[in-house]
Amino acid sequence: xxxxxxxxxxxxxxxxxxxxxxxxxxxxxxxxxxxxxxxxxxxxxxxxxxxxxxxxxxxxxxxxxxxxxxxxxxxxxxxxxxxxxxxxxxxxxxxxxxxxxxxxxxxxxxxxxx
Amino acid sequence: xxxxxxxxxxxxxxxxxxxxxxxxxxxxxxxxxxxxxxxxxxxxxxxxxxxxxxxxxxxxxxxxxxxxxxxxxxxxxxxxxxxxxxxxxxxxxxxxxxxxxxxxxxxxxxxxx
Numbered sequence: 001x002x003x004x005x006x007x008x009x010x011x012x013x014x015x016x017x018x019x020x021x022x023x024x025x026x027x028x029x030x031x032x033x034x035x036x037x038x039x040x041x042x043x044x045x046x047x048x049x050x051x052x053x054x055x056x057x058x059x060x061x062x063x064x065x066x067x068x069x070x071x072x073x074x075x076x077x078x079x080x081x082x083x084x085x086x087x088x089x090x091x092x093x094x095x096x097x098x099x100x101x102x103x104x105x106x107x108x109x110x111x112x113x114x
Numbered sequence: 115x116x117x118x119x120x121x122x123x124x125x126x127x128x129x130x131x132x133x134x135x136x137x138x139x140x141x142x143x144x145x146x147x148x149x150x151x152x153x154x155x156x157x158x159x160x161x162x163x164x165x166x167x168x169x170x171x172x173x174x175x176x177x178x179x180x181x182x183x184x185x186x187x188x189x190x191x192x193x194x195x196x197x198x199x200x201x202x203x204x205x206x207x208x209x210x211x212x213x214x215x216x217x218x219x220x221x222x223x224x225x226x227x
Contacts, residue, residue: 033215042118042201042219043158050212058214090157092215101205101213102148105157 002026006091006106013081013113021076021109023091031094032074033103034058034066036087043090049074050096081113118204120218128226131192135221137202138184147185148203149176152220158201162187192225199223 007022025032030051035043045058049068063085065077074093078085088110092103117140127133139147146165150158162169164185168177175188189196202218 031213035217040219043217045214048212048214056208056212096213101146101215102160102163102203103215105159107157
């Protein structure tokens with residue numbers, strides 16, 4: 001059981017480049033989240049989804065886009081990368097239908113924009 | 115904006131010591147709470163959930179004080195392996211009827227031999 005899988009684990013981007021961070025979960029969870037964590041800081045919610053076809057903005061959505069075409073996948077798109085987007089990105093999922101609100105996390109993607 | 119506040123530490127304690135962390139939250143409507151553990155350069159992992167007055171799991175005890183809007187995590191007989199950052203998490207209902215998880219910045223614990 002893989003849980004939440006994120007790819008890539010590491011990436012270096014040049015300013016202005018674009019990329020997609022992949023996230024997949026095999027637990028049939030309805031909720032999925034994208035967070036970023038800057039050094040010494042807490043996790044900040046970028047976007048979340050309560051089910052396929054439904055996405056909503058979190059606390060820090062600017063510069064990012066998401067889609068949720070399937071229950072399993074929740075990719076995060078960075079357009080025109082900026083140094084301020086250097087961070088560790090975590091994808092998470094939770095099974096709200098079961099009444100549980102806690103989330104499983106992927107191993108993270110470390111992104112550096114230079 | 116709802117807030118979750120934690121003492122950042124670091125807490126440096128000797129092996130075998132008892133240590134407690136507090137977390138305050140501003141959303142009085144929150145019904146459940148979580149403590150996560152995050153090791154250096156790793157993802158957060160669920161440690162304990164708190165749905166009523168408290169929860170105990172081995173050396174770990176989580177307590178909830180709704181009147182004062184804080185939750186605490188008590189670790190007894192600290193082990194070297196307990197060294198990590200402990201994150202307080204509060205699920206909050208949005209206007210659209212969905213839930214967001216709000217994380218505190220974490221409390222760093224270092225257990226010293």
